[in-house]
Amino acid sequence: MTFFEAPEPPKRRRFAGWIGLGVASIVAVGLLVVPTGFVIERPGQVFNVMGQIDGTKVISSQEVETFESESRFDVTTVSLLGNRESTPSWVQVLYAWADPNQVVLPLDEIFPPSFTAEQFRAESSLQMEVSQQDAIAVALKKLGYQVPRALYVNTVLEDAPSSGILIAGDLITSAGGVPVDTFDAFKAQIQLAEGTPLIIEVIRDGEEISLSVTPSLNGEAWVVGAMIGYTYNFPFELELQLGDVGGPSGGLIFSLGVLDALTEGSLAGKVHVAGTGTIDPEGNVGPIGGIALKMLGAKRAGAELFLAPAANCQEAIGQIPSNLTVVLVRDLTEALDKIEMFANGEQLPAMQCNN
Template sequence: MVFPQKVIKSGVPAPRADLRRVSAWATLALVAVSFVVPANFVTEQPGPTFNTIGDFNEKQLIEIEDAETYPVSGALDMTTVSVAGGPNSTVGALNVLSAWLSDSGSVLPSDLMYAPTVTNEQVSQRNSAEMTNSQEVAQAAALTYLGEDFTEHLTVSGVAEGGPSEGLIEEQDVILRVDGANLDGFESLTEAINKPQGAAVTVTVRRDGAERDFTITPIYNEENDSYLLGLYLARSFDFPLTVNYGLEEVGGPSAGLMFALGIIDELTEGEMTGGEHFAGTGTIDTDGAVGGIGGIAQKMRGASEAGATVFLAPAENCDEVVGRVPAGLSVVKVETLTDAVEAVEQIGKGSDPATFPTCS
């Protein structure tokens, strides 16, 4: 999750350079230069936290309509990274040096994080879109966990040039079925495409109110070890209830897990946290799978400074967690939303966080 310092982001890759071994002379030289030379770097520092079951600016952060809700207690904090610098902007070299020397900061050349042609406005738009999507998917994940029905629509927003669907599928087509089987969401589409292991599939779409079938041979993507149709899809949902989020100027996809937990807590009788102060991060998918994020060292530090005692960390980020956990903070490793709910409930009832899986 990202917060403009500048930018506040929930998930940014954060390789870290460490200057603590730099000689005193080199450090003095950097300090001297820092007063006169602007730096084309991006710095990342711990950002603010937001309690998803609490209030923000005198408004409930998660407000649910058209469903019965229950009292909550404690905290389920989403965590952020405060980012300075980026496209079309510079950050003072003294600030770069400060972040570089900080135990909780990181510094990267701007060109490694952003394409040369990207603008700050485009970055902001992308972060905002990722946040909106993460909120919708978090609601879907929470309802899936609670056994509530909803409908997901997959609309084509773009067709990859040279891909297997070019000349067949068009923008605004709605994907309905694969090989005659109805789809109930993005995960079922992925499963249907991968099941034939590269063989051609029949894709049924709705276009201009009529259904059309196309035979398409997916291509293999080594990076993801999966087969692809070469389509860009926009996901939309029809939910039986409305969730309003009272949070602005925060972008990125990595608050999904904490949003889903907040929704589940408000829709479930009993106080899930038991009054304890939890924090965490992670993307979420409609089936409850928790994905990795960036900036986890900064997020753990921000969580600790905000008073959290337990931090929920995606299993994918464990290699970045080890050796960087602030004193007094217990880290629980989670792979699914179910893992996270069970950890919060049991710790809220008095279980020792050390009895749950952690990063090691």
């Protein structure tokens, strides 16, 4: 019997195979470690403001009685994967693009180039603090309380235009000669001043002081480099505890929760309500981001009724999960009316967007 040895593959072919393997390895490593320039949004946790977090009631007070409720009011959130210091991998981005329950966004859209992750967290935390204060104030005014308000300096950033001029605790009364009692009004005066000195009147240690700050350009906006918050003279102390959650979008649900906690009975009966939306000191509900993901998170948590800001109608109308009733609200009063209608089994108006 004769045996034949298989001929050895040509060296050129073997070499090409190694090159192909090397290229594939480089691509695979790149998909895992090369920065992408994107972040990924997903449905986040939901938090029942009528419940507890880590054994502590979300809404509580040592100075006034609060009441238990059978209603559930969920704050909805989005979970963000990635930041300026660490972006998701290309594998994660490609998977998210193919997943209708995730959204891929440019990094600069969420984290401005001039913002570090630490600055982003600080601003997000301040937005939540302001939102909670507004939510409490709106609810208390709905209950008939008088709630005076003032702007104050929460934090001054290092090497910012306000550094060494404004200090934490300053109460801001006017800017550019115009009285201001909202952050938007103060911000408007900063934009009008552009790069020229802005006169800011503050109260410091009970004394009125006039200060001059020259805004600097940060991206497309003029800034003074100070975190501004609201301080209210509440008739009693009320604590809102929601763990490590930032941003202003829980304002509407917080107001509803405070109303429910401070009145006997259950505001929505046994209905499971979820929602989102900022709330301003006058009770107006403002738009937010990630509405589709928040509706999906609410549905997964078992919500029956979802309150959406009217300004988010176009984004929401084609993304409503099955078996979730979504209604548009423009202010706290409308939210209360539609909750009552739903709890009573009444027909809710059809969801229509105004052009």
